[in-house]
Amino acid sequence: MFSQFDILLSQDSTKSSIIMGVDKIINTHHFFLRANTKWENENHKLTLFQDYSGDAIEAAGVSFADENNFNLNYNYKLFAGLDLAVMQNYYYSSNTKTLGNSELSDINGLIGTKYNFSDLNNIEFLFGLSKYKQINIDSKGSKYILNYNIEDIELEGYSFKSNLKSGYLSLDDNRKIIDLNLNSRLNKFFENADFFDMGFIYNRHSLDILNNFIDLNQQAIERRIENHYIFDFSGSYSMLDWLSGALKFNYDNSNIARSYRKSIQNNISSMIRRNQSQTTINTDIDFNANLGFTSQRLSIGIRNWNEEYTFEKTNNELSDEQLSIIRKEGTIGNNQQSALRLFYKSNYKISDSDTLGISYLKSITRYDTPSEDNNSDNDESANFIGLYYHHSLNSRLSARINLDIFNSHKVYLKSQRSAENKWWYIYRLSQQIFYKSDNISFSPSFEVLANYTVFDYENKSVNIKSYSYRTLSWRDSIDINIYKSISTYFQLNTRYSENSVLYWKDFSEKPQTSKSELFLKNLYVYSHKSSRIGLGYRIYRMTSKPIAKSGLPPELKSDNLIFGPEFSLNLNFFDRSFVNLSGWYEFRYNNNLKQNSVVNVFLQTAIYF
Numbered sequence: 001m002f003s004q005f006d007i008l009l010s011q012d013s014t015k016s017s018i019i020m021g022v023d024k025i026i027n028t029h030h031f032f033l034r035a036n037t038k039w040e041n042e043n044h045k046l047t048l049f050q051d052y053s054g055d056a057i058e059a060a061g062v063s064f065a066d067e068n069n070f071n072l073n074y075n076y077k078l079f080a081g082l083d084l085a086v087m088q089n090y091y092y093s094s095n096t097k098t099l100g101n102s103e104l105s106d107i108n109g110l111i112g113t114k115y116n117f118s119d120l121n122n123i124e125f126l127f128g129l130s131k132y133k134q135i136n137i138d139s140k141g142s143k144y145i146l147n148y149n150i151e152d153i154e155l156e157g158y159s160f161k162s163n164l165k166s167g168y169l170s171l172d173d174n175r176k177i178i179d180l181n182l183n184s185r186l187n188k189f190f191e192n193a194d195f196f197d198m199g200f201i202y203n204r205h206s207l208d209i210l211n212n213f214i215d216l217n218q219q220a221i222e223r224r225i226e227n228h229y230i231f232d233f234s235g236s237y238s239m240l241d242w243l244s245g246a247l248k249f250n251y252d253n254s255n256i257a258r259s260y261r262k263s264i265q266n267n268i269s270s271m272i273r274r275n276q277s278q279t280t281i282n283t284d285i286d287f288n289a290n291l292g293f294t295s296q297r298l299s300i301g302i303r304n305w306n307e308e309y310t311f312e313k314t315n316n317e318l319s320d321e322q323l324s325i326i327r328k329e330g331t332i333g334n335n336q337q338s339a340l341r342l343f344y345k346s347n348y349k350i351s352d353s354d355t356l357g358i359s360y361l362k363s364i365t366r367y368d369t370p371s372e373d374n375n376s377d378n379d380e381s382a383n384f385i386g387l388y389y390h391h392s393l394n395s396r397l398s399a400r401i402n403l404d405i406f407n408s409h410k411v412y413l414k415s416q417r418s419a420e421n422k423w424w425y426i427y428r429l430s431q432q433i434f435y436k437s438d439n440i441s442f443s444p445s446f447e448v449l450a451n452y453t454v455f456d457y458e459n460k461s462v463n464i465k466s467y468s469y470r471t472l473s474w475r476d477s478i479d480i481n482i483y484k485s486i487s488t489y490f491q492l493n494t495r496y497s498e499n500s501v502l503y504w505k506d507f508s509e510k511p512q513t514s515k516s517e518l519f520l521k522n523l524y525v526y527s528h529k530s531s532r533i534g535l536g537y538r539i540y541r542m543t544s545k546p547i548a549k550s551g552l553p554p555e556l557k558s559d560n561l562i563f564g565p566e567f568s569l570n571l572n573f574f575d576r577s578f579v580n581l582s583g584w585y586e587f588r589y590n591n592n593l594k595q596n597s598v599v600n601v602f603l604q605t606a607i608y609f
Contacts, residue, residue: 021604027058045075063097075114085114087126087145105133108143120151132171134210141171158188175208175221196235203228220270221261229253246286253279263315271315272326279306293349301341308334332371339365359386375416382408397435404428419464421456444476454504466502468509471495485528491521498547511547523568534568538584561589580604
């Protein structure tokens with residue numbers, strides 16, 4: 001789930017800003033603070049960055065998760081092109097929800113030089129001291145950083161940029177943390193909207209981790225080395241005025257090796273090296289045709305995925321028999337996946353007010369494992385057909401109807417799991433109406449959904465039951481301008497659903513349970529210039545119960561009612577700074593008995609300067 005804070009961060013990253021807030025939903029609290037301050041003149045440049053995020057959950061006590069990152073950069077111009085550079089970093093994280101001690105902190109101060117070849121191209125070298133804390137052990141060491149940036153080099157229409165960021169931290173006990181990040185990109189755009197774009201990313205991360213074996217009352221140092229390669233390419237080409245093609249290719253490979261520097265007696269984990277390799281290759285080919293009255297798209301996608309685990313012994317005290325057991329258990333997750341996808345979409349402009357469209361998707365996915373003890377090998381075939389018709393009565397009123405049909409068949413290739421072979425059938429019919437005038441707008445939507453899960457061997461075992469799930473739903477939102485700066489907003493969602501045991505061969509059912517849901521929200525809003533204040537209410541009710549013919553006890557009935565007032569305040573100031581405060585107070589009832597009352601609050605503040 002994304003908080004509203006995630007949206008705020010993308011608004012403007014080029015200006016100095018302070019963004020902070022608090023979210024509370026039932027028993028979960030989220031806190032955040034991000035500050036980004038910039039100041040510079042002819043000889044000085046100062047940048048401050050602060051990012052804090054924290055969560056607290058009230059459940060059988062309070063658990064916390066905190067993460068804070070502070071960064072200070074200062075540059076002083078010594079002479080043309082050469083700057084004195086100072087950097088101060090502080091990182092802290094802690095999570096009481098995890099087992100053991102997850103506290104980690106790193107504080108360091110560095111000084112060095114930065115040489116600017118131009119406004120966009122520079123090289124920077126810094127060195128200094130660092131204090132690193134992990135599992136309550138403080139370590140001191142030296143740190144070095146080398147950064148090199150090449151931004152937007154233009155040559156005959158080609159644009160190239162690249163940056164290299166590297167860091168080296170040496171700690172007590174000869175522990176090291178090494179980071180290397182290389183990111184390069186080359187692209188060109190042509191006059192007829194054709195283009196090509198390609199990039200390469202390489203990340204190497206080496207980390208010596210302190211592990212505390214409590215039963216042995218001693219520390220162990222585990223080295224984790226990751227090499228990550230990413231290459232991507234995309235481009236388009238216009239073959240004719242009405243026909244174009246596009247190609248996308250992505251290669252992603254990650255290799256992680258983990259081993260202990262020193263073996264620990266009677267601890268097998270410290271006597272082996274674990275290697276994990278993951279490779280993904282995606283290729284997509286598109287053809288697009290636009291003939292005015294119709295547009296056509298054909299897409300072919302191929303995906304390959306490989307995941308492999310290997311184990312080597314690092315201590316001769318580990319016997320070949322023990323290593324064989326570890327390999328057998330550890331490599332059970334090795335797998336290969338491949339998928340082929342064919343997608344076709346067509347739109348027809350029947351008249352100025354009528355449009356007809358059709359979509360078709362066919363995919364085949366295979367999942368294979370080399371281990372004889374892994375019974376997850378399976379093939380899956382899926383088909384989707386979508387039809388829609390859109391009609392505009394006038395510039396204010398239009399309507400759309402959709403029909404979607406989906407089916408999928410999953411087959412396990414080994415007999416141990418063949419009882420799970422099944423079909424999915426989904427049918428959806430929906431209609432939407434769109435109306436918008438100067439004073440009112442609404443968009444009601446009605447939907448009928450039928451979902452069937454059918455097991456291949458339902459007739460051969462009483463323990464295998466197919467089932468169905470059907471819903472009827474209505475959604476609507478209405479905006480009404482009542483008078484000048486006063487408006488009201490309605491949101492209505494209602495849904496009725498049933499679960500049934502399904503006998504697909506006879507296409508008969510035994511209804512089990514039903515569920516009814518209603519959500520209603522109404523706000524009255526007063527607007528003044530760019531600020532708003534809203535007052536209203538919200539109601540949510542969910543009732544579930546056994547259907548009379550199901551044979552289930554009526555005591556399973558549940559009736560939940562939540563209602564209360566709602567408040568919303570949006571204040572906008574100079575230069576897009578704002579304060580948003582919203583929330584609602586819930587009165588909660590279950591089977592007509594009052595349970596508790598809950599406050600939900602969202603507060604966000606952003607100041608740009």
